[in-house]
Amino acid sequence: MKKSIFYHAGCPVCISAEHDMIALIGAEGVEVVNIGEEKARIAEAESAGVVSVPALVAPNGNVLHINFGASMEDVKG
Amino acid sequence: MKKSIFYHAGCPVCISAEHDMIALIGAEGVEVVNIGEEKARIAEAESAGVVSVPALVAPNGNVLHINFGASMEDVKG
Incomplete structure (x- = not known):
């Protein structure tokens, strides 16, 4: 399956949402990209x-x- | 696993997001509630x-x- 890409910038709201989305979708289905870095x-x-x-x-x-x-x-x- | 609850109101943005989230999480993991109805x-x-x-x-x-x-x-x- 093609992966989803989760873009964030390291902010607290981002990190919380990242944890929730990975819990929901599974880490193997998501590429996480910190565009702040x-x-x-x-x-x-x-x-x-x-x-x-x-x-x-x-x-x-x-x-x-x-x-x-x-x-x-x-x-x- | 405890289910997520997806609240929407039938609007086009809602329906699109519902389809995307169900595709990502799987229908068995989400209860969909139309609070417009x-x-x-x-x-x-x-x-x-x-x-x-x-x-x-x-x-x-x-x-x-x-x-x-x-x-x-x-x-x-």
């Missing part, structure tokens, strides 16, 4: 439709924005 | 911390607000 992947996240973090891009391409930790502008600093 | 369960959702729909209440009690379809005030009409 891996800034090279910010463009990839934006291109997928991510406008805030935490967000999960499902295998079908749909973006699920989960709660609200930070906007992409915040992440870019 | 089952208005008696609005209080239960609010008590769990749901402030907008769609939202998933995880087995650990954490509330994941997924995208934004409608506020609880909208649902109450």
Whole structure:
């Protein structure tokens, strides 16, 4: 199965949502990307439709924005 | 395993998120509640911390607000 990608930026809201989503989906189904650290992947996240973090891009391409930790502008600093 | 509860109100954002979450978690792990139709369960959702729909209440009690379809005030009409 194609993996989901969970984008976050290390904020408390992000980490909490990450733990919950991994508990629900299973770690093997999710790639976790910290775009606060891996800034090279910010463009990839934006291109997928991510406008805030935490967000999960499902295998079908749909973006699920989960709660609200930070906007992409915040992440870019 | 204790089930998650997915609260929604029938809006297009809700239905899309419902399909995505069920694809990710599996239908057997999620109870789906349409609080637009089952208005008696609005209080239960609010008590769990749901402030907008769609939202998933995880087995650990954490509330994941997924995208934004409608506020609880909208649902109450």
